[in-house]
Amino acid sequence: MFNIDIDKELCKGCELCVELCPKKVLGMTEELNSKGNSFSKAIAQDKCIGCMICALVCPDACVSITKEDS
Ligand code: SF4
Ligand code: SF4
Numbered sequence: 925m926f927n928i929d930i931d932k933e934l935c936k937g938c939e940l941c942v943e944l945c946p947k948k949v950l951g952m953t954e955e956l957n958s959k960g961n962s963f964s965k966a967i968a969q970d971k972c973i974g975c976m977i978c979a980l981v982c983p984d985a986c987v988s989i990t991k992e993d994s
Contacts, residue, residue, distance in 0.1 A: 925992040926974045928966040934986035935963035941978035941987055947971040950978060 928949065935957065941964050942950045951967040964987075966972070972989070979987040 925970065926972040927990045927992050928969055928972060928978075929988045929990070930964055930966070931986040932957045932963040932965075933959070934984050935961060936984060937961035937963060938983065939964070940981045940983070944977050944981050946975065946977065947973055 932953075936959075937952065939952060942952060947968070949966055949968045949972045950964045952962045953965055954962065957963050964978075974989055974991065976989055979985070979989050
């Protein structure tokens with residue numbers, strides 16, 4: 925299992941991570957951050973394979989993926 929940590933205040937809501945995640949782990953919130961942007965969050969954390977694509981494509985480096993201790 926992987927931890928998916930997204931800095932919601934840094935996220936500008938571009939949805940790149942949502943579109944490019946091969947496992948459809950991420951989705952956009954209806955809630956807005958303090959800048960008025962919808963932000964991404966994990967909606968299916970258990971499906972994450974830790975490929976890091978989301979972290980690599982994010983233009984603002986707001987996604988961090990870490991392996992959860994088992
Ligand atoms: S690490 Fe890969 S599988 Fe996990 S949320 Fe990011 S893009 Fe999706
Ligand atoms: S790629 Fe980054 S800025 Fe774009 S929606 Fe995902 S977390 Fe937010």
